Amino acid sequence: MGIATSEPYDPQRVSPVGEHAVVLGASVAGLLAARVLADAFERVTILDRDPLDAQLQLQPRRGVPQGQHIHVLMVAGQSVMEELAPGLADDLVAAGANVLDVSREITVHAAGDFIAEGSADLPMYYASRPLIEGLLRARIADHEHIALRPDYQVIDHLADPTGTAVTGVVARSDGEEHRIAAELVVDATGRTSRSTAWREQLGYTTPASESVEVDLAYRSCQLARPPDDRRAILVMPSPPRARGAAVAPIEDDRWLVTVFGMHGDHPPDHLDGLREFAGTLPTPVVADLLEQHEPVTDDVARYRFPASTRRRYDQLEAHPRGLLAVGDAVASFNPIYGQGMSVAALEALALHHTLAEHDDTDLASAFYARTGSIVDDAWNISVGGDFQFAETRGPKPSGTAVVNRYLSRLHRRAHTDAELADAFSRVVVMEQPPRTLFHPRVAWRVLRPSVTAR
Ligand SMILES: Cc1cc2nc3c(=O)[nH]c(=O)nc-3n(C[C@H](O)[C@H](O)[C@H](O)COP(=O)(O)OP(=O)(O)OC[C@H]3O[C@@H](n4cnc5c(N)ncnc54)[C@H](O)[C@@H]3O)c2cc1C
Structure with missing residues (x-):
């Protein structure tokens, strides 16, 4: 839907x-x-x-x-x-x-690289x-x-x-x-x-x-943000890395930074620990932001989400x-x-x-x-x-393995294919239903042999 x-x-x-x-x-x-x-x-x-x-x-x-x-x-x-x-x-x-x-103003890192601008x-x-x-x-x-x-x-x-x-x-x-x-x-x-x-x-x-168990933990802090710097970042976990992060430019010239880890790989409770944790992500963008900008307070908020x-x-x-x-x-x-x-x-x-x-x-x-x-x-x-993670426990929707292989290929192609990046974004923000990712026009771009292979 x-x-x-x-x-x-x-x-x-x-x-x-x-x-x-x-x-x-x-x-x-x-x-x-x-x-x-x-x-x-x-x-x-x-x-x-x-x-x-x-x-x-x-x-x-x-x-x-x-x-x-x-x-x-x-x-x-x-x-x-x-x-x-x-x-x-x-x-x-x-x-x-x-x-x-x-499509143009949010930096999204998924499946090994940044998603192309759409x-x-x-x-x-x-x-x-x-x-x-x-x-x-x-x-x-x-x-x-x-x-x-x-x-x-x-x-x-x-x-x-x-x-x-x-x-x-x-x-x-x-x-x-x-x-x-x-x-x-x-x-x-x-x-x-x-x-x-x-x-x-x-x-x-x-x-x-x-119930599908993911043993997820969030840690969040707020940073002072220069008013004209509106960077928004999302680094999705990608197996075997169960860690990710998100940065949101919110009101009062702040960034809200959330780092998270699934399956027990939880971030620490203090700012130095968050910087270190963010430093292990496949892109330094979040760690750099945490290094370069002053925290509003030393508080780190926690949330545990088991399933x-x-x-x-x-x-x-x-x-x-x-x-x-x-x-x-x-x-x-x-x-x-x-x-x-x-x-x-x-x-x-x-x-x-x-x-x-x-x-x-x-x-x-x-x-x-x-x-x-x-x-x-x-x-x-x-x-x-x-369910990309072997540690996830619970009832698996039928066809998940096949769909995941297809989506993983779509994500990788979306690193360079703006049309796929758009199709993906439209579903993520719930503008379009997931079935649109299987439309022949999209499927062809996902499944066609790569230029190098040819
Ligand atoms: C860590 C975290 C991050 C999230 N991030 C996002 C996000 O990025 N985007 C997104 O869209 N969603 C996100 N969500 C989900 C989002 O918070 C909820 O889906 C959304 O708030 C709708 O929930 P709700 O209104 O059904 O229930 P809740 O938000 O849980 O609210 C329940 C309400 O019921 C009241 N209440 C409970 N029991 C009683 C009672 N007995 N009597 C009277 N009142 C009662 C509570 O006070 C509360 O106001 C996130 C959730 C979590 C846990």
Whole structure:
């Protein structure tokens, strides 16, 4: 699934569905889901256990610990966000985000060399995760049908007497328990989601869970950046090297630098160690940057990501009425591929179309049927990439070995072939679906004998 092949947002298509919907979690998936629900429900309430006050708005927060690390906003995520929260792109730029063209302005090192410069017009927004989320939250919370309730910890669900429908949630705030009734509850609480347990309590089948172990660790620091130096860099791991790095020119004239290692090859926790670790990458660009520019503080942020996980709601036939899960609550991907926010955005768009076409009796089945392919595409890219490493453990999508051989050849050819570089970039930023990489025009460029061989 890519944004270029998705049906656009069209609020005119949606008729009233109900009076009140509740969204659990005010991170990216929850905010975007709330916005599309506001076209169909008279009121939408977003509950989050974090304080979300003005001071915290642009700081990393407890509920989103990954916020201290690089968050690349792919083209798909950015364009859906702009459709659902018009003006967000301008807000980001006004707050200091940098917009770079993926084909020409970002240095990408993959499969042994730099990817060639292309000519696809693919704008990518570089900002810190707290800035992206904070500005999105401000736009969404401004909607007349949406109420944001920070400091509400959701602790349980409410169900109807027959046990076939979720009818709201129980949340704790200020030491008090609140029973909040709703016709639809959307769970956007991320990897710690409890809606599988709620399903089980109601007697519904628990979705199968898939987990692909990568034992990844991130370390991030911030450097002072000369305002006119907007370098953005990505060094992908390439077997047997499980190390990589990314550099993002973010707001406040800073670079956010993340170095990472998979399969236990984790970076150290201090700046000197990060410089050394970056020095072992196949290009010195990241190590040089770390040497030549002053750190903003000596802090190094850490994040451990043991495995990508996916709950297979799309394989289930029966769902309780009134309950849906979105975003990381359904699938959480190895973050080095930068997909999570864009998948959440494409799911919000899918929820919009599902609300336009289905009533509440089969909403969940229709939603998971529609979003299954969104998650499949992202999952096959990230998990497929991870299975280049023999140490990766978990269920391997069928055909992975053949696809990986093809993609590895495509990457190598993309070092000198601008057309392949563009085809590759369009899929990575989720503008086009992965199947476009197998189009005969692309396949011919990948598989034809090399000039030297001839
Ligand atoms: C290290 C790292 C780097 C990443 N980099 C990228 C990237 O470059 N690009 C990209 O697109 N994505 C990236 N991601 C993924 C991205 O962060 C998520 O996919 C995105 O935030 C969407 O997640 P979500 O909204 O579903 O859940 P989350 O972001 O996990 O948010 C869950 C929300 O639910 C709230 N919550 C949880 N439990 C409760 C409760 N009981 N009651 C009330 N509220 C609750 C939390 O406070 C939080 O606000 C990265 C992830 C990680 C881990």
